[in-house]
Amino acid sequence: MKILVTGTAGFIGFHLANTLAERGDDVVGLDSINNYYDVSLKIARLEDAGFNRHEVAYKEQMQSRKYPNYRFVQLRLEDNAALHSLFQEHQFDTVCHLAAQAGVRYSIKNPAAYVQSNIVGFANLIECCRQYGVKHLAYASSSSVYGLNKKVPFRTEDNVDHPVSLYAASKKSNELIAHTYSHLFGLPTTGLRFFTVYGPWGRPDMAYFLFTEAILKGEAIKVFNHGKMSRDFTYIGDIVEGLKRVVDHPPTGNADWDPQDPDPASSPAPYRIFNIGNSQPVALMDFIGAIEQALGREAEKQLLPMQPGDVESTYADTIALEQELGYKPNTPLKEGIGAFVEWYKHYYDIV
Numbered sequence: 001m002k003i004l005v006t007g008t009a010g011f012i013g014f015h016l017a018n019t020l021a022e023r024g025d026d027v028v029g030l031d032s033i034n035n036y037y038d039v040s041l042k043i044a045r046l047e048d049a050g051f052n053r054h055e056v057a058y059k060e061q062m063q064s065r066k067y068p069n070y071r072f073v074q075l076r077l078e079d080n081a082a083l084h085s086l087f088q089e090h091q092f093d094t095v096c097h098l099a100a101q102a103g104v105r106y107s108i109k110n111p112a113a114y115v116q117s118n119i120v121g122f123a124n125l126i127e128c129c130r131q132y133g134v135k136h137l138a139y140a141s142s143s144s145v146y147g148l149n150k151k152v153p154f155r156t157e158d159n160v161d162h163p164v165s166l167y168a169a170s171k172k173s174n175e176l177i178a179h180t181y182s183h184l185f186g187l188p189t190t191g192l193r194f195f196t197v198y199g200p201w202g203r204p205d206m207a208y209f210l211f212t213e214a215i216l217k218g219e220a221i222k223v224f225n226h227g228k229m230s231r232d233f234t235y236i237g238d239i240v241e242g243l244k245r246v247v248d249h250p251p252t253g254n255a256d257w258d259p260q261d262p263d264p265a266s267s268p269a270p271y272r273i274f275n276i277g278n279s280q281p282v283a284l285m286d287f288i289g290a291i292e293q294a295l296g297r298e299a300e301k302q303l304l305p306m307q308p309g310d311v312e313s314t315y316a317d318t319i320a321l322e323q324e325l326g327y328k329p330n331t332p333l334k335e336g337i338g339a340f341v342e343w344y345k346h347y348y349d350i351v
Helices: 011-023 039-048 080-090 104-109 111-131 166-185 207-217 236-248 284-295 319-325 333-347
Strands: 002-006 026-031 061-063 070-074 094-097 136-142 189-194 221-224 271-276 301-304
Touching (some): 002 011, 002 080, 011 026, 026 080, 080 111, 094 111, 094 236, 104 166, 111 136, 111 166, 136 236, 207 284, 207 333, 221 284, 236 271, 271 319
Parallel strands (some): 026 070, 094 136, 136 189, 189 271, 221 301
């Protein structure tokens, strides 16, 4: 297939694009390379995928020296004219949309970035999918859409009308826009609600990255809500495997959908929502313990109150993913954290 993957200088997009290229798909990667976090890490991901850092220029397509079937272009999704030109040139079969302005706490400080990237950018992208005959749009949603929900595990059938951050609201808006396009134009769309993704080449703003950095420097780590939190940590390799299966299986519509008792995760239209998580929530203090064990050092902990926009726990119900795509994430936390720490030490040249 000819696949556009957005966000390929980012964490998940980097891993997915490489995997699709390795299996033989014709891949075009796209990323704005913004400065939300360390740009040098984004460039290093591109270099690892075979691109020359000195050739990166806005709207200029680059050829990977590692994968002959992988090209990259720096482009902002808000640049509608350039996006249309890209779609017109390549006539993509499938789009896997992973680009977004990430971060829950940052959305409180800089809401405009989320509106432009996550809402305007998504609207531009899905309109291109419609106009240029894309056969399937798979896109990243987030476990953050569950917001104030307390009933666990989180099920895709649950109501998600009470987000607690603009980031979560922007992801919910993507799901709503996707359904509209599936209904009006028959565009197959699949949204994946990711649950706390971690692993090698991860994001520096994520807790496991910050914890590892601080512990190695001998600095105190910030533990919010006094450690009384839990997360459904999901290893990057499991996320990529789930994405591959989603990409290969566009939805066809739910013939049994009942308008008197509507399932929010499906539709008579070719529209689907899945959770993808490890389904084994880990207490924050146990998670810190796994990092300490992998590093062979104990963390000094600064206990702090809950931050605005955070939730106490996340827990994915993945039964639909298992039933429809035959897949369940299963990488043990110790194994995943070990892989991350090994990468971190190598990347930052720590003995």
